[in-house]
Amino acid sequence: MSLPQPVPPSWKDLGKSSNDLLGKDFYLNGASIEVKTTTPTNVAFKVAGNQDAKSNLIAGDVEAKYSDKAHGVVFTQAWTTANVLRTQIEAENHLAKGLKFDLSTTLLPDSGKRTALFSSIYKQPGLHTRAFLDVFKGPTFTADTVVGRDGFLLGGEASYNVTEGKVTRYAAAVGFSAPEYAVTLHGLGNLSTFAASYYHRVSNDVEAGAKAIYDTKATTQGVSLEVGAKAFLDGAGFLKAKINNHGILALGYTQTLRPGVRASFGLALDTQKLNEVNPAGPAHKVGAHFVFEG
Incomplete structure (x- = not known):
């Protein structure tokens, strides 16, 4: 008798462990800060700001999220310094167990430009499928599905332009996931x-990962390779390092200073241009990120 199958990851989360290891916690472009608070009425506020190291421009946003767990409804509203209004409404387990609806919109009041993306997500043991309708672009219908059994994963994605009446994008992926390791192969961009x-x-205390990308349409043929590792120094901090085949070495260090206060620092070095010692120059980058959560 086979064991019950878990819900597989969504299409966007295939290879997530490796992507998170190589992509997150490397703050290399200036200084950024996040302040998070939650009220007793289940309203979460987040204020985020970032100063770009090259342009010195400061960008930020204010976000409020209300969660009604009893009815499976989440409402999020955000406003950025670029005068962009973002709204998201999520409703889960209303028509059927494992079914979720999501409406995400953006509005630029200055230009009147707007976007609206309606999505539905259905999750069951061994199946994770999603469908998206981009109302103002096309409209375009996108669907993806991942099926899993005994750790083996198979997924596919396709986009259909309703106006043009043709498939505009498709992709496929296979993988295997176990508690200690995961392997994923994607075929993207048609x-x-x-x-x-x-x-x-x-x-x-130690995690390792690697990612290789081969673009058949690239002018310079070859495989882009990146490898990295993460080491937990103690219960409150960790160190990450990665390097790619272009000689770019990146380091990231995150430390929890106290409950609710976290600091992260990043450094990127072009090992082929170590003589360029200016950290703000094109060869090397530094950054810092601070999180305050109440």
Whole structure:
């Protein structure tokens, strides 16, 4: 008798362990800060700001999120310094268990430009499928599905332009996921770009991963390769490092200073241009990120 199958990851989360290891916690472009608070009435506020190291421009946004867990409804409203209004409404487990609806909109009051993306997500053991309708672009209908059994994963994605009456994009992926490691192979961009990722939890304190990308349409043929590792120094901090085949070495250090206060620092070095010692120059980058959560 086979064991009950877990819900597989969504299409966007295939290879997530490796992507998070190589992509998150590397703050390299200036200074940024996040302040998060939650009220007793389940309203969460987040204020985020970032100063770009090259332009010195400051960008930020204010976000409020209300969660009604009893009725499975989440309402999010955000306003950015670029005068962009973002609204998101989520409703889960209303028509059927495992079914979620999501409406995400943006509005630029100055130009009147707007977007609206309606999505539905259905999750069951061994199945995770999503469908999106971009109302103002096309309209375009996009659907993706991931099926899983005994750790093996198979997924596909396709976009259909309703006005033009043709498929505009398709992709496929296969993978295997276990508690200690995961392997994923993607065929993206109408199967013109191939990406392979690998993640391994070596021990409770060490993680390692790698990602390779081959673009058949690139003018310079070759495989882009990136490898990285994460080490937990203690219960409150960790260190990450990665390097790619272009010689770019990135380091990230995150430390929890006290409950609700976290600081992260990043450094990127072009190992082929170590003589360029100016950290704000094109060869090297530095950054910092601070989170205050109440």
